[in-house]
Amino acid sequence: MSKLVIVGTVAFDAIETPFGKTDKILGGAATFIGLSASQFDIDSAVVSVVGGDFPQEYLDLLSSKNIDISGIEIVTKGKTFFWSGKYHNDMNTRDTLVTELNTLADFNPVVPENYRDAEVVMLGNLHPLVQSSVLDQMTTKPKLVVLDTMNFWMDSALDDLHNVMKRIDVITINDEEARQLTGEYSLVVAARKIHEMGPKYVVIKKGEHGALLFHNDNVFYAPALPLEEVFDPTGAGDTFAGGFAGYIAKTGDTSFENMKNAVIYGSTLASFCVEKFGTERMKTLSSDDVHKRLLKFKKLTQFEIVLNDNL
């Protein structure tokens, strides 16, 4: 079993979907990644920053899931990062209503001493320079560094993004962002170009259409579980990444075959995340729930064609 460092936002979200709206609730990339990875009963630590307005009960929730929170800085006089968004009827697109960086504006992540030799590092969506500074603090080279990013950094900090991409093993990115980053419409060609930018493994997230894993000429496609209802997509991508990184930390196996399984676990966990607002569903998720859904996933995608000369 390996240790997992998670860097990213711990935040307040206020969400509006066709099904309802919330006040400020627990959100943030590192929160979703941490809750998802906690399914694997590994040693993990979240590195983040919050303000004095951040409720103790939220920190307690993370601790109760066996997540080390000593790397979450509390700026007593500051306010916690706040994001508010409204989803359209198709649930695939959303408008950002409010973004208040608050304490995140001066975030200087400090990895706890006992996690500087962690084997797996999950860099949640943040400024590429902040992501880089985390890698600078590692005393031994991690076995696997996973990075998530978004179009905002391609627009505002592309050089920094290219630099941190040279230092990572896996990038998770959505389809539109992969196209923006490479100027290529075909995801096969886009993945190859991203590969050349650094990451040996490229995971392209396609939302309700699943996720693709690329490594050299190998491709694996995990469809998303078709759902009756997507209640709130917030955090689904981070939950996917947390499942991916958590599974690798648990198994310690970074082969392509095992990464397929990591993608399946990521997809499975993400399928729960969207069932309720924010972290509600992930908070109560049991390993039994996860096992049952994994079996559903197998049924969804596995087939038995016997190839012979007659067909």
Place this chain on the structure above:
Amino acid sequence: MSKLVIVGTVAFDAIETPFGKTDKILGGAATFIGLSASQFDIDSAVVSVVGGDFPQEYLDLLSSKNIDISGIEIVTKGKTFFWSGKYHNDMNTRDTLVTELNTLADFNPVVPENYRDAEVVMLGNLHPLVQSSVLDQMTTKPKLVVLDTMNFWMDSALDDLHNVMKRIDVITINDEEARQLTGEYSLVVAARKIHEMGPKYVVIKKGEHGALLFHNDNVFYAPALPLEEVFDPTGAGDTFAGGFAGYIAKTGDTSFENMKNAVIYGSTLASFCVEKFGTERMKTLSSDDVHKRLLKFKKLTQFEIVLNDNL
């Protein structure tokens, strides 16, 4: 081995994509379905109509693939159905430039005598009344009737469409059309509503995102093979349907498990269709090509998660 009746257009297409444009070339739903199904070395017949302008070499091509063309009526003084379209840069959307129904306007399909007891009937996209008239001619109840349709008939002949849907087993329809037909965004809910309209099996085609097969509470998701380049999507849906129906005719097995395989064969064959303009790629496709790509499909989607209590 079962007999397969294919009803649909045999036509001229003129296609423009970002990669080039064609003059009038061989097209039509029944053409693509027939060529695709011919991979299975089954007894199949195409029922259609063409004009006196239709080249003998196109008819010879179908015959050379072991397709019975006695049900293709030749209206010597008429002209063949002609469609022309232009694809946008994303290759997912297209504009229809020309639709000349010509002989198709008065199409009265006549199923050849020796095919009226066919076990599998594939109703390509046509007016629902024309599709119904084919079923009226069957002397024994087919084992499986597959119907393809499109939004045009939902707008112009919805009642007739509902009537023919009560007489079929499998419907193939794309995601947007499934949403239009049911007023439901969730494909799971849409499939359930379509199921209630008649078909026991619902296949929802999602283009580059693959295809879903629904039957009661069973769902199967076959992703599309990620391609470097989609040269011309024309006929991909019909090629999928032809692979599906052809595989069922070959195996004679209409269980859900076997329909999964039919979906995989359909997806595999469709992945070839888009590689060249029109029927070019399907004309030269060998069973060896198909086998190799099936193996690619297996690699793309199959995984080996061992479930245990530690994960």
